[in-house]
Amino acid sequence: MQAILITAYKNYDHLEDLVNFFDDNFNIYIHIDKKSSISKENLNKLFSKKRVQYVSQQYKINWGGINHLKAILELAKEAIDNKDNKYFHLITGHDYPIKPLEGFSKFFDNNKGNDFMEYHTLPYSPWPENGMDRLSRYNMYDLLDGRTGLNERLIKGFSKLQKAIGFKRSFSKDFPPLFGGSTYWSLKRESVEHVFQYMNDHPKYLKRFNYSFCSEEIFFQTILLNSPMKETIINNNMRFIIWEERNGNFPANLDFSDYENIKNSEALFARKFEYPVSEALLDKIKSDISKT
Structure with a gap:
Protein backbone atom coordinates (compact mmCIF):
# COMPACT_ATOMS: atom_id res chain seq x y z
CA MET A 1 0.00 0.00 0.00
CA ASN A 111 13.04 1.85 -6.96
CA LYS A 112 12.52 -0.11 -3.76
CA GLY A 113 14.48 1.34 -0.89
CA ASN A 114 14.89 4.83 -2.37
CA ASP A 115 13.49 8.15 -1.22
CA PHE A 116 12.68 11.01 -3.58
CA MET A 117 13.21 14.43 -2.05
CA GLU A 118 14.84 17.63 -3.27
CA TYR A 119 17.63 18.86 -1.01
CA HIS A 120 20.42 21.42 -0.80
CA THR A 121 22.91 22.23 1.93
CA LEU A 122 22.22 25.51 3.71
CA PRO A 123 23.28 28.25 3.14
CA TYR A 124 21.79 27.91 -0.37
CA SER A 125 22.40 30.91 -2.63
CA PRO A 126 19.21 30.74 -4.78
CA TRP A 127 17.10 31.33 -1.63
CA PRO A 128 16.81 34.92 -0.34
CA GLU A 129 19.56 35.54 2.23
CA ASN A 130 20.75 32.00 1.48
CA GLY A 131 17.78 30.66 3.44
CA MET A 132 19.41 31.32 6.80
CA ASP A 133 17.03 34.09 7.85
CA ARG A 134 14.28 31.46 8.04
CA LEU A 135 15.69 30.17 11.32
CA SER A 136 18.12 32.87 12.45
CA ARG A 137 15.36 35.45 12.99
CA TYR A 138 11.92 35.50 14.54
CA ASN A 139 9.47 35.32 11.63
CA MET A 140 5.92 36.15 12.60
CA TYR A 141 4.01 34.07 10.06
CA ASP A 142 2.75 31.87 12.90
CA LEU A 143 0.82 34.86 14.24
CA LEU A 144 -0.03 36.91 11.14
CA ASP A 145 -1.36 36.10 7.68
CA GLY A 146 1.54 37.31 5.55
CA ARG A 147 -0.57 37.28 2.38
CA THR A 148 -2.26 40.55 3.37
CA GLY A 149 -0.56 43.87 2.69
CA LEU A 150 -0.33 45.30 6.22
CA ASN A 151 0.69 42.00 7.81
CA GLU A 152 3.32 41.41 5.12
CA ARG A 153 4.84 44.82 5.84
CA LEU A 154 4.84 44.14 9.58
CA ILE A 155 6.49 40.74 9.18
CA LYS A 156 9.16 41.99 6.77
CA GLY A 157 9.74 45.13 8.83
CA PHE A 158 10.36 43.12 11.99
CA SER A 159 12.78 40.86 10.10
CA LYS A 160 14.67 43.86 8.71
CA LEU A 161 14.91 45.36 12.20
CA GLN A 162 16.54 42.16 13.51
CA LYS A 163 18.97 42.21 10.60
CA ALA A 164 19.82 45.87 11.18
CA ILE A 165 20.72 45.35 14.82
CA GLY A 166 22.62 42.13 14.09
CA PHE A 167 20.27 39.86 16.03
CA LYS A 168 20.51 36.12 15.40
CA ARG A 169 18.64 33.30 17.11
CA SER A 170 20.88 30.64 18.60
CA PHE A 171 20.94 26.91 17.96
CA SER A 172 21.56 24.21 20.53
CA LYS A 173 24.96 22.54 20.37
CA ASP A 174 23.48 19.27 19.07
CA PHE A 175 21.36 20.89 16.35
CA PRO A 176 22.28 19.13 13.07
CA PRO A 177 23.71 20.81 9.95
CA LEU A 178 20.91 22.37 7.92
CA PHE A 179 19.48 21.13 4.63
CA GLY A 180 16.51 22.50 2.70
CA GLY A 181 14.48 21.95 -0.44
CA SER A 182 10.98 21.63 -1.83
CA THR A 183 8.29 20.68 0.66
CA TYR A 184 6.90 17.76 -1.34
CA TRP A 185 8.44 14.29 -1.28
CA SER A 186 7.94 10.55 -1.68
CA LEU A 187 9.51 8.64 1.22
CA LYS A 188 9.76 4.98 2.14
CA ARG A 189 8.39 3.76 5.45
CA GLU A 190 11.77 3.46 7.17
CA SER A 191 12.51 7.13 6.49
CA VAL A 192 9.20 8.39 7.85
CA GLU A 193 9.67 6.19 10.91
CA HIS A 194 13.16 7.66 11.37
CA VAL A 195 11.71 11.20 11.35
CA PHE A 196 9.37 10.36 14.23
CA GLN A 197 12.09 8.50 16.12
CA TYR A 198 14.35 11.53 15.78
CA MET A 199 11.58 13.80 17.07
CA ASN A 200 11.05 11.46 20.01
CA ASP A 201 14.77 11.43 20.81
CA HIS A 202 15.12 15.21 20.32
CA PRO A 203 11.93 16.78 21.71
CA LYS A 204 13.25 20.33 21.30
CA TYR A 205 13.86 19.95 17.56
CA LEU A 206 10.31 20.77 16.45
CA LYS A 207 10.05 23.63 18.95
CA ARG A 208 13.08 25.32 17.37
CA PHE A 209 11.01 25.79 14.20
CA ASN A 210 8.49 28.03 15.96
CA TYR A 211 8.55 31.52 14.43
CA SER A 212 10.57 30.33 11.46
CA PHE A 213 9.64 30.71 7.79
CA CYS A 214 8.46 27.77 5.63
CA SER A 215 9.87 25.28 8.13
CA GLU A 216 8.48 22.37 6.10
CA GLU A 217 11.20 23.12 3.52
CA ILE A 218 13.94 22.42 6.08
CA PHE A 219 12.51 20.10 8.74
CA PHE A 220 12.53 16.75 6.90
CA GLN A 221 15.64 17.37 4.82
CA THR A 222 17.69 18.23 7.90
CA ILE A 223 16.70 15.07 9.75
CA LEU A 224 17.11 12.68 6.84
CA LEU A 225 20.31 14.11 5.32
CA ASN A 226 21.94 13.74 8.73
CA SER A 227 20.93 10.10 9.00
CA PRO A 228 21.90 6.77 7.45
CA MET A 229 18.92 7.35 5.10
CA LYS A 230 20.98 9.91 3.17
CA GLU A 231 22.53 7.10 1.13
CA THR A 232 19.17 6.21 -0.42
CA ILE A 233 17.78 9.71 -1.03
CA ILE A 234 17.49 10.62 -4.71
CA ASN A 235 17.77 14.39 -5.09
CA ASN A 236 14.59 14.63 -7.15
CA ASN A 237 11.12 14.88 -5.67
CA MET A 238 9.40 13.74 -8.89
CA ARG A 239 7.23 16.87 -8.97
CA PHE A 240 6.80 19.16 -11.97
CA ILE A 241 6.86 22.73 -10.64
CA ILE A 242 7.65 25.98 -12.44
CA TRP A 243 9.52 28.23 -10.01
CA GLU A 244 8.56 31.56 -11.51
CA GLU A 245 5.85 34.18 -11.09
CA ARG A 246 3.14 33.42 -13.64
CA ASN A 247 -0.65 33.48 -13.80
CA GLY A 248 -0.83 35.31 -10.50
CA ASN A 249 1.23 32.96 -8.41
CA PHE A 250 4.72 31.81 -7.40
CA PRO A 251 5.32 29.00 -8.16
CA ALA A 252 3.44 29.41 -11.43
CA ASN A 253 -0.15 28.37 -11.86
CA LEU A 254 0.26 25.98 -14.77
CA ASP A 255 -1.49 26.55 -18.10
Missing part, protein backbone atom coordinates in the same frame (compact mmCIF):
# COMPACT_ATOMS: atom_id res chain seq x y z
CA GLN A 2 1.02 3.60 -0.63
CA ALA A 3 -0.14 6.57 1.43
CA ILE A 4 -1.16 9.89 -0.12
CA LEU A 5 -0.89 12.84 2.28
CA ILE A 6 -2.79 15.92 1.09
CA THR A 7 -2.88 19.42 2.57
CA ALA A 8 -5.68 21.49 1.03
CA TYR A 9 -7.78 24.56 1.60
CA LYS A 10 -10.05 25.15 -1.41
CA ASN A 11 -11.24 23.82 -4.80
CA TYR A 12 -13.26 20.91 -3.43
CA ASP A 13 -14.16 19.53 -6.87
CA HIS A 14 -10.48 19.29 -7.79
CA LEU A 15 -9.70 17.64 -4.45
CA GLU A 16 -12.43 15.07 -5.05
CA ASP A 17 -11.06 14.35 -8.55
CA LEU A 18 -7.62 13.90 -7.02
CA VAL A 19 -8.93 11.40 -4.47
CA ASN A 20 -10.89 9.53 -7.14
CA PHE A 21 -7.75 9.05 -9.24
CA PHE A 22 -6.32 6.52 -6.76
CA ASP A 23 -7.47 2.92 -6.40
CA ASP A 24 -7.60 0.49 -3.47
CA ASN A 25 -3.82 0.17 -3.37
CA PHE A 26 -3.66 3.65 -1.84
CA ASN A 27 -4.71 5.04 1.53
CA ILE A 28 -5.46 8.77 1.58
CA TYR A 29 -5.00 11.20 4.48
CA ILE A 30 -6.22 14.80 4.17
CA HIS A 31 -5.81 17.98 6.19
CA ILE A 32 -8.12 20.88 5.32
CA ASP A 33 -7.09 24.33 6.52
CA LYS A 34 -9.30 25.37 9.43
CA LYS A 35 -9.94 28.65 7.56
CA SER A 36 -11.28 26.80 4.52
CA SER A 37 -14.76 27.50 3.17
CA ILE A 38 -15.17 23.84 2.11
CA SER A 39 -18.50 22.83 3.61
CA LYS A 40 -19.02 20.21 6.32
CA GLU A 41 -21.22 18.36 3.85
CA ASN A 42 -18.34 18.06 1.41
CA LEU A 43 -15.93 17.08 4.17
CA ASN A 44 -18.27 14.26 5.16
CA LYS A 45 -18.60 13.27 1.50
CA LEU A 46 -14.83 13.13 1.24
CA PHE A 47 -14.46 11.02 4.37
CA SER A 48 -17.09 8.57 3.16
CA LYS A 49 -14.88 7.55 0.24
CA LYS A 50 -13.38 4.11 0.69
CA ARG A 51 -9.78 5.15 0.08
CA VAL A 52 -9.89 8.11 2.48
CA GLN A 53 -8.69 7.00 5.90
CA TYR A 54 -8.47 10.35 7.65
CA VAL A 55 -9.76 13.92 7.27
CA SER A 56 -8.70 16.64 9.71
CA GLN A 57 -9.18 20.36 10.21
CA GLN A 58 -6.88 20.60 13.19
CA TYR A 59 -4.84 23.62 12.13
CA LYS A 60 -5.41 27.15 10.92
CA ILE A 61 -2.61 27.55 8.41
CA ASN A 62 -0.89 30.83 7.59
CA TRP A 63 1.39 30.77 4.57
CA GLY A 64 4.97 30.47 5.84
CA GLY A 65 3.92 29.51 9.37
CA ILE A 66 4.67 26.35 11.31
CA ASN A 67 1.11 24.99 11.23
CA HIS A 68 1.59 23.66 7.70
CA LEU A 69 4.47 21.54 9.02
CA LYS A 70 2.34 20.42 11.96
CA ALA A 71 -0.48 19.42 9.61
CA ILE A 72 1.97 17.38 7.53
CA LEU A 73 3.28 15.66 10.65
CA GLU A 74 -0.28 14.92 11.77
CA LEU A 75 -1.04 13.21 8.46
CA ALA A 76 2.26 11.33 8.45
CA LYS A 77 1.63 10.08 12.00
CA GLU A 78 -1.81 8.78 11.05
CA ALA A 79 -0.41 7.12 7.93
CA ILE A 80 2.58 5.52 9.68
CA ASP A 81 0.26 3.90 12.20
CA ASN A 82 -1.05 1.70 9.38
CA LYS A 83 1.66 -0.93 8.93
CA ASP A 84 0.43 -1.68 5.40
CA ASN A 85 1.64 1.69 4.14
CA LYS A 86 5.10 1.30 2.58
CA TYR A 87 5.54 4.56 0.65
CA PHE A 88 4.32 8.02 1.57
CA HIS A 89 3.66 10.81 -0.95
CA LEU A 90 3.14 14.39 0.25
CA ILE A 91 1.10 16.58 -2.11
CA THR A 92 -1.40 19.45 -1.95
CA GLY A 93 -4.94 19.98 -3.12
CA HIS A 94 -3.47 21.97 -6.04
CA ASP A 95 -1.59 18.94 -7.40
CA TYR A 96 -2.53 16.20 -9.85
CA PRO A 97 -0.78 13.03 -11.08
CA ILE A 98 0.72 13.22 -14.56
CA LYS A 99 1.40 9.51 -15.00
CA PRO A 100 -1.14 6.66 -15.27
CA LEU A 101 -2.00 4.94 -12.01
CA GLU A 102 -0.12 1.77 -12.89
CA GLY A 103 2.95 3.93 -13.38
CA PHE A 104 3.11 4.64 -9.65
CA SER A 105 3.31 0.99 -8.61
CA LYS A 106 5.78 0.20 -11.38
CA PHE A 107 8.01 3.13 -10.51
CA PHE A 108 8.30 2.22 -6.85
CA ASP A 109 8.66 -1.49 -7.60
CA ASN A 110 11.71 -0.49 -9.65
CA PHE A 256 -1.66 24.82 -21.47
CA SER A 257 1.72 26.23 -22.53
CA ASP A 258 3.24 23.78 -20.02
CA TYR A 259 1.70 20.72 -21.66
CA GLU A 260 4.68 19.52 -23.71
CA ASN A 261 7.10 19.94 -20.82
CA ILE A 262 4.75 18.02 -18.52
CA LYS A 263 4.28 15.30 -21.13
CA ASN A 264 8.04 14.84 -21.42
CA SER A 265 8.69 15.05 -17.68
CA GLU A 266 9.73 12.09 -15.56
CA ALA A 267 7.76 13.54 -12.65
CA LEU A 268 4.82 11.75 -11.03
CA PHE A 269 2.86 14.85 -9.96
CA ALA A 270 2.56 18.42 -11.17
CA ARG A 271 1.56 21.60 -9.35
CA LYS A 272 0.00 24.13 -9.17
CA PHE A 273 -3.33 23.70 -10.91
CA GLU A 274 -5.70 26.63 -10.47
CA TYR A 275 -9.05 27.39 -12.06
CA PRO A 276 -9.82 28.57 -14.67
CA VAL A 277 -6.26 29.08 -15.95
CA SER A 278 -5.25 25.41 -15.62
CA GLU A 279 -8.53 23.84 -16.72
CA ALA A 280 -7.67 23.07 -20.37
CA LEU A 281 -4.27 21.69 -19.37
CA LEU A 282 -5.76 19.50 -16.69
CA ASP A 283 -8.45 18.14 -19.03
CA LYS A 284 -5.73 17.15 -21.49
CA ILE A 285 -3.61 15.47 -18.81
CA LYS A 286 -6.61 13.51 -17.52
CA SER A 287 -7.41 12.37 -21.04
CA ASP A 288 -3.81 11.29 -21.69
CA ILE A 289 -3.30 9.29 -18.51
CA SER A 290 -6.69 7.59 -18.76
CA LYS A 291 -5.81 6.24 -22.22
CA THR A 292 -2.38 4.91 -21.33
Whole structure:
Protein backbone atom coordinates (compact mmCIF):
# COMPACT_ATOMS: atom_id res chain seq x y z
CA MET A 1 0.00 0.00 0.00
CA GLN A 2 1.02 3.60 -0.63
CA ALA A 3 -0.14 6.57 1.43
CA ILE A 4 -1.16 9.89 -0.12
CA LEU A 5 -0.89 12.84 2.28
CA ILE A 6 -2.79 15.92 1.09
CA THR A 7 -2.88 19.42 2.57
CA ALA A 8 -5.68 21.49 1.03
CA TYR A 9 -7.78 24.56 1.60
CA LYS A 10 -10.05 25.15 -1.41
CA ASN A 11 -11.24 23.82 -4.80
CA TYR A 12 -13.26 20.91 -3.43
CA ASP A 13 -14.16 19.53 -6.87
CA HIS A 14 -10.48 19.29 -7.79
CA LEU A 15 -9.70 17.64 -4.45
CA GLU A 16 -12.43 15.07 -5.05
CA ASP A 17 -11.06 14.35 -8.55
CA LEU A 18 -7.62 13.90 -7.02
CA VAL A 19 -8.93 11.40 -4.47
CA ASN A 20 -10.89 9.53 -7.14
CA PHE A 21 -7.75 9.05 -9.24
CA PHE A 22 -6.32 6.52 -6.76
CA ASP A 23 -7.47 2.92 -6.40
CA ASP A 24 -7.60 0.49 -3.47
CA ASN A 25 -3.82 0.17 -3.37
CA PHE A 26 -3.66 3.65 -1.84
CA ASN A 27 -4.71 5.04 1.53
CA ILE A 28 -5.46 8.77 1.58
CA TYR A 29 -5.00 11.20 4.48
CA ILE A 30 -6.22 14.80 4.17
CA HIS A 31 -5.81 17.98 6.19
CA ILE A 32 -8.12 20.88 5.32
CA ASP A 33 -7.09 24.33 6.52
CA LYS A 34 -9.30 25.37 9.43
CA LYS A 35 -9.94 28.65 7.56
CA SER A 36 -11.28 26.80 4.52
CA SER A 37 -14.76 27.50 3.17
CA ILE A 38 -15.17 23.84 2.11
CA SER A 39 -18.50 22.83 3.61
CA LYS A 40 -19.02 20.21 6.32
CA GLU A 41 -21.22 18.36 3.85
CA ASN A 42 -18.34 18.06 1.41
CA LEU A 43 -15.93 17.08 4.17
CA ASN A 44 -18.27 14.26 5.16
CA LYS A 45 -18.60 13.27 1.50
CA LEU A 46 -14.83 13.13 1.24
CA PHE A 47 -14.46 11.02 4.37
CA SER A 48 -17.09 8.57 3.16
CA LYS A 49 -14.88 7.55 0.24
CA LYS A 50 -13.38 4.11 0.69
CA ARG A 51 -9.78 5.15 0.08
CA VAL A 52 -9.89 8.11 2.48
CA GLN A 53 -8.69 7.00 5.90
CA TYR A 54 -8.47 10.35 7.65
CA VAL A 55 -9.76 13.92 7.27
CA SER A 56 -8.70 16.64 9.71
CA GLN A 57 -9.18 20.36 10.21
CA GLN A 58 -6.88 20.60 13.19
CA TYR A 59 -4.84 23.62 12.13
CA LYS A 60 -5.41 27.15 10.92
CA ILE A 61 -2.61 27.55 8.41
CA ASN A 62 -0.89 30.83 7.59
CA TRP A 63 1.39 30.77 4.57
CA GLY A 64 4.97 30.47 5.84
CA GLY A 65 3.92 29.51 9.37
CA ILE A 66 4.67 26.35 11.31
CA ASN A 67 1.11 24.99 11.23
CA HIS A 68 1.59 23.66 7.70
CA LEU A 69 4.47 21.54 9.02
CA LYS A 70 2.34 20.42 11.96
CA ALA A 71 -0.48 19.42 9.61
CA ILE A 72 1.97 17.38 7.53
CA LEU A 73 3.28 15.66 10.65
CA GLU A 74 -0.28 14.92 11.77
CA LEU A 75 -1.04 13.21 8.46
CA ALA A 76 2.26 11.33 8.45
CA LYS A 77 1.63 10.08 12.00
CA GLU A 78 -1.81 8.78 11.05
CA ALA A 79 -0.41 7.12 7.93
CA ILE A 80 2.58 5.52 9.68
CA ASP A 81 0.26 3.90 12.20
CA ASN A 82 -1.05 1.70 9.38
CA LYS A 83 1.66 -0.93 8.93
CA ASP A 84 0.43 -1.68 5.40
CA ASN A 85 1.64 1.69 4.14
CA LYS A 86 5.10 1.30 2.58
CA TYR A 87 5.54 4.56 0.65
CA PHE A 88 4.32 8.02 1.57
CA HIS A 89 3.66 10.81 -0.95
CA LEU A 90 3.14 14.39 0.25
CA ILE A 91 1.10 16.58 -2.11
CA THR A 92 -1.40 19.45 -1.95
CA GLY A 93 -4.94 19.98 -3.12
CA HIS A 94 -3.47 21.97 -6.04
CA ASP A 95 -1.59 18.94 -7.40
CA TYR A 96 -2.53 16.20 -9.85
CA PRO A 97 -0.78 13.03 -11.08
CA ILE A 98 0.72 13.22 -14.56
CA LYS A 99 1.40 9.51 -15.00
CA PRO A 100 -1.14 6.66 -15.27
CA LEU A 101 -2.00 4.94 -12.01
CA GLU A 102 -0.12 1.77 -12.89
CA GLY A 103 2.95 3.93 -13.38
CA PHE A 104 3.11 4.64 -9.65
CA SER A 105 3.31 0.99 -8.61
CA LYS A 106 5.78 0.20 -11.38
CA PHE A 107 8.01 3.13 -10.51
CA PHE A 108 8.30 2.22 -6.85
CA ASP A 109 8.66 -1.49 -7.60
CA ASN A 110 11.71 -0.49 -9.65
CA ASN A 111 13.04 1.85 -6.96
CA LYS A 112 12.52 -0.11 -3.76
CA GLY A 113 14.48 1.34 -0.89
CA ASN A 114 14.89 4.83 -2.37
CA ASP A 115 13.49 8.15 -1.22
CA PHE A 116 12.68 11.01 -3.58
CA MET A 117 13.21 14.43 -2.05
CA GLU A 118 14.84 17.63 -3.27
CA TYR A 119 17.63 18.86 -1.01
CA HIS A 120 20.42 21.42 -0.80
CA THR A 121 22.91 22.23 1.93
CA LEU A 122 22.22 25.51 3.71
CA PRO A 123 23.28 28.25 3.14
CA TYR A 124 21.79 27.91 -0.37
CA SER A 125 22.40 30.91 -2.63
CA PRO A 126 19.21 30.74 -4.78
CA TRP A 127 17.10 31.33 -1.63
CA PRO A 128 16.81 34.92 -0.34
CA GLU A 129 19.56 35.54 2.23
CA ASN A 130 20.75 32.00 1.48
CA GLY A 131 17.78 30.66 3.44
CA MET A 132 19.41 31.32 6.80
CA ASP A 133 17.03 34.09 7.85
CA ARG A 134 14.28 31.46 8.04
CA LEU A 135 15.69 30.17 11.32
CA SER A 136 18.12 32.87 12.45
CA ARG A 137 15.36 35.45 12.99
CA TYR A 138 11.92 35.50 14.54
CA ASN A 139 9.47 35.32 11.63
CA MET A 140 5.92 36.15 12.60
CA TYR A 141 4.01 34.07 10.06
CA ASP A 142 2.75 31.87 12.90
CA LEU A 143 0.82 34.86 14.24
CA LEU A 144 -0.03 36.91 11.14
CA ASP A 145 -1.36 36.10 7.68
CA GLY A 146 1.54 37.31 5.55
CA ARG A 147 -0.57 37.28 2.38
CA THR A 148 -2.26 40.55 3.37
CA GLY A 149 -0.56 43.87 2.69
CA LEU A 150 -0.33 45.30 6.22
CA ASN A 151 0.69 42.00 7.81
CA GLU A 152 3.32 41.41 5.12
CA ARG A 153 4.84 44.82 5.84
CA LEU A 154 4.84 44.14 9.58
CA ILE A 155 6.49 40.74 9.18
CA LYS A 156 9.16 41.99 6.77
CA GLY A 157 9.74 45.13 8.83
CA PHE A 158 10.36 43.12 11.99
CA SER A 159 12.78 40.86 10.10
CA LYS A 160 14.67 43.86 8.71
CA LEU A 161 14.91 45.36 12.20
CA GLN A 162 16.54 42.16 13.51
CA LYS A 163 18.97 42.21 10.60
CA ALA A 164 19.82 45.87 11.18
CA ILE A 165 20.72 45.35 14.82
CA GLY A 166 22.62 42.13 14.09
CA PHE A 167 20.27 39.86 16.03
CA LYS A 168 20.51 36.12 15.40
CA ARG A 169 18.64 33.30 17.11
CA SER A 170 20.88 30.64 18.60
CA PHE A 171 20.94 26.91 17.96
CA SER A 172 21.56 24.21 20.53
CA LYS A 173 24.96 22.54 20.37
CA ASP A 174 23.48 19.27 19.07
CA PHE A 175 21.36 20.89 16.35
CA PRO A 176 22.28 19.13 13.07
CA PRO A 177 23.71 20.81 9.95
CA LEU A 178 20.91 22.37 7.92
CA PHE A 179 19.48 21.13 4.63
CA GLY A 180 16.51 22.50 2.70
CA GLY A 181 14.48 21.95 -0.44
CA SER A 182 10.98 21.63 -1.83
CA THR A 183 8.29 20.68 0.66
CA TYR A 184 6.90 17.76 -1.34
CA TRP A 185 8.44 14.29 -1.28
CA SER A 186 7.94 10.55 -1.68
CA LEU A 187 9.51 8.64 1.22
CA LYS A 188 9.76 4.98 2.14
CA ARG A 189 8.39 3.76 5.45
CA GLU A 190 11.77 3.46 7.17
CA SER A 191 12.51 7.13 6.49
CA VAL A 192 9.20 8.39 7.85
CA GLU A 193 9.67 6.19 10.91
CA HIS A 194 13.16 7.66 11.37
CA VAL A 195 11.71 11.20 11.35
CA PHE A 196 9.37 10.36 14.23
CA GLN A 197 12.09 8.50 16.12
CA TYR A 198 14.35 11.53 15.78
CA MET A 199 11.58 13.80 17.07
CA ASN A 200 11.05 11.46 20.01
CA ASP A 201 14.77 11.43 20.81
CA HIS A 202 15.12 15.21 20.32
CA PRO A 203 11.93 16.78 21.71
CA LYS A 204 13.25 20.33 21.30
CA TYR A 205 13.86 19.95 17.56
CA LEU A 206 10.31 20.77 16.45
CA LYS A 207 10.05 23.63 18.95
CA ARG A 208 13.08 25.32 17.37
CA PHE A 209 11.01 25.79 14.20
CA ASN A 210 8.49 28.03 15.96
CA TYR A 211 8.55 31.52 14.43
CA SER A 212 10.57 30.33 11.46
CA PHE A 213 9.64 30.71 7.79
CA CYS A 214 8.46 27.77 5.63
CA SER A 215 9.87 25.28 8.13
CA GLU A 216 8.48 22.37 6.10
CA GLU A 217 11.20 23.12 3.52
CA ILE A 218 13.94 22.42 6.08
CA PHE A 219 12.51 20.10 8.74
CA PHE A 220 12.53 16.75 6.90
CA GLN A 221 15.64 17.37 4.82
CA THR A 222 17.69 18.23 7.90
CA ILE A 223 16.70 15.07 9.75
CA LEU A 224 17.11 12.68 6.84
CA LEU A 225 20.31 14.11 5.32
CA ASN A 226 21.94 13.74 8.73
CA SER A 227 20.93 10.10 9.00
CA PRO A 228 21.90 6.77 7.45
CA MET A 229 18.92 7.35 5.10
CA LYS A 230 20.98 9.91 3.17
CA GLU A 231 22.53 7.10 1.13
CA THR A 232 19.17 6.21 -0.42
CA ILE A 233 17.78 9.71 -1.03
CA ILE A 234 17.49 10.62 -4.71
CA ASN A 235 17.77 14.39 -5.09
CA ASN A 236 14.59 14.63 -7.15
CA ASN A 237 11.12 14.88 -5.67
CA MET A 238 9.40 13.74 -8.89
CA ARG A 239 7.23 16.87 -8.97
CA PHE A 240 6.80 19.16 -11.97
CA ILE A 241 6.86 22.73 -10.64
CA ILE A 242 7.65 25.98 -12.44
CA TRP A 243 9.52 28.23 -10.01
CA GLU A 244 8.56 31.56 -11.51
CA GLU A 245 5.85 34.18 -11.09
CA ARG A 246 3.14 33.42 -13.64
CA ASN A 247 -0.65 33.48 -13.80
CA GLY A 248 -0.83 35.31 -10.50
CA ASN A 249 1.23 32.96 -8.41
CA PHE A 250 4.72 31.81 -7.40
CA PRO A 251 5.32 29.00 -8.16
CA ALA A 252 3.44 29.41 -11.43
CA ASN A 253 -0.15 28.37 -11.86
CA LEU A 254 0.26 25.98 -14.77
CA ASP A 255 -1.49 26.55 -18.10
CA PHE A 256 -1.66 24.82 -21.47
CA SER A 257 1.72 26.23 -22.53
CA ASP A 258 3.24 23.78 -20.02
CA TYR A 259 1.70 20.72 -21.66
CA GLU A 260 4.68 19.52 -23.71
CA ASN A 261 7.10 19.94 -20.82
CA ILE A 262 4.75 18.02 -18.52
CA LYS A 263 4.28 15.30 -21.13
CA ASN A 264 8.04 14.84 -21.42
CA SER A 265 8.69 15.05 -17.68
CA GLU A 266 9.73 12.09 -15.56
CA ALA A 267 7.76 13.54 -12.65
CA LEU A 268 4.82 11.75 -11.03
CA PHE A 269 2.86 14.85 -9.96
CA ALA A 270 2.56 18.42 -11.17
CA ARG A 271 1.56 21.60 -9.35
CA LYS A 272 0.00 24.13 -9.17
CA PHE A 273 -3.33 23.70 -10.91
CA GLU A 274 -5.70 26.63 -10.47
CA TYR A 275 -9.05 27.39 -12.06
CA PRO A 276 -9.82 28.57 -14.67
CA VAL A 277 -6.26 29.08 -15.95
CA SER A 278 -5.25 25.41 -15.62
CA GLU A 279 -8.53 23.84 -16.72
CA ALA A 280 -7.67 23.07 -20.37
CA LEU A 281 -4.27 21.69 -19.37
CA LEU A 282 -5.76 19.50 -16.69
CA ASP A 283 -8.45 18.14 -19.03
CA LYS A 284 -5.73 17.15 -21.49
CA ILE A 285 -3.61 15.47 -18.81
CA LYS A 286 -6.61 13.51 -17.52
CA SER A 287 -7.41 12.37 -21.04
CA ASP A 288 -3.81 11.29 -21.69
CA ILE A 289 -3.30 9.29 -18.51
CA SER A 290 -6.69 7.59 -18.76
CA LYS A 291 -5.81 6.24 -22.22
CA THR A 292 -2.38 4.91 -21.33
